[in-house]
Amino acid sequence: FRAKELGRNRFSLFTPQLLEAASSRFKLEQSLRRAVDRGEFDLLYQPQVCFESMRTHSVEALLRWHQPDGQVVLPGEFMEVAERSGVIMDIADWVLESAIATAAQWRAGVWPDGCVAINVSAHQLLTGNFVERLQSLLSKYNLPPSYLEIELTETVLQTGARTIAALKQLRELGVSIALDDFGTGYSSLTSLERLPLTRVKIDRSLPATLDQGARAPAIVRSIIGLSYSLGLQVTAEGVERLSQLGLLLSDRGVQVQGFLVSRPLAAAKVPNFVCGSRQLLEDLLMSAPMPE
Ligand code: C2E
Ligand code: MG
Ligand code: MG
Secondary structure, three states: OHHHHOOOOOOOOOOHHHHHHHHHHHHHHHHHHHHHHHOOEEEEEEEEEEOOOOEEEEEEEEEEEEOOOOOEEOHHHOHHHHHHHOOHHHHHHHHHHHHHHHHHHHHHOOOOOOEEEEEOOHHHHHOOOHHHHHHHHHHHOOOOHHHEEEEEOHHHHHHOHHHHHHHHHHHHHOOEEEEEEEOOOOOHHHHHHHOOOOEEEEOOHHHHOOOOOOHHHHHHHHHHHHHHHOOOEEEEOOOOOHHHHHHHOOOOOOEEOOOOOOOOEEHHHHHHHHHHHHHHHHHHHHHOOOOO
């Protein structure tokens, strides 16, 4: 298997480390399976705000795994194993239902126009009846499709025509589709051309160096311009400092997500954030250094 993993047509010698890695992957897979049954997953919601309307536009649902020993595990540590073993399907279904139920609750009460974004892997779009399942959950919770955004990375392109057809179906339903982590991969421009998108999310590695020289601002500006000319909305991810925000604010239509505005929040804390967001955004606007 190691030889296959390394690209096939080669040999690989057994080492004790290989066995350890395989056994720890197996253990992780077993605990992930149990985690679904035991309800150890939770969603946090990170706000995406708009400095034009001075409001919280939406929140992105981010998965957390609360292990029985009290440790909280981030998706980066278990998603790959979840995908490879297929456990992702159970987790993903839980994510979908939980986020839709929560959005419907906000809509009926404190946050009538709040949208929720959900991360979806290419695997999810390919297996099962993703579109039908989504539709049935939306009607179960009585949530209009326009309140939901699906976030994908450009890896969906590698999965071919079936996924693109599923995405088109989602667009026809009225669900929004965001291209996540834009600017990190190799086929970003092809993705813009081929996927039925409504939003581009600029990967946090670009805003990270926004305030450190002239190159990143030039790249970010051109991505924003390109997206607008394609009729797409834009979110800048990973905004942590006022100096980064200042450089983004030359275009107030760009939505902002990052620790500067808010860390991912427990669902119960979202209504409070939404109520206070105008004041927070005004304060941030006052403090952000504007470029000449
Ligand atoms: P993503 O979709 O690009 O999500 C944004 C990640 O950046 C989140 O990490 C968030 O906590 C982090 N982040 C947000 N603002 C800042 C900031 O200002 N600075 C820094 N350093 N980080 C920031 P998280 O929650 O660990 O998620 C990592 C990735 O795991 C996500 O990247 C997404 O691709 C995936 N993921 C999360 N939840 C799910 C899920 O329910 N399903 C699937 N398929 N993937 C998920
Ligand atoms: Mg995302
Ligand atoms: Mg991202």
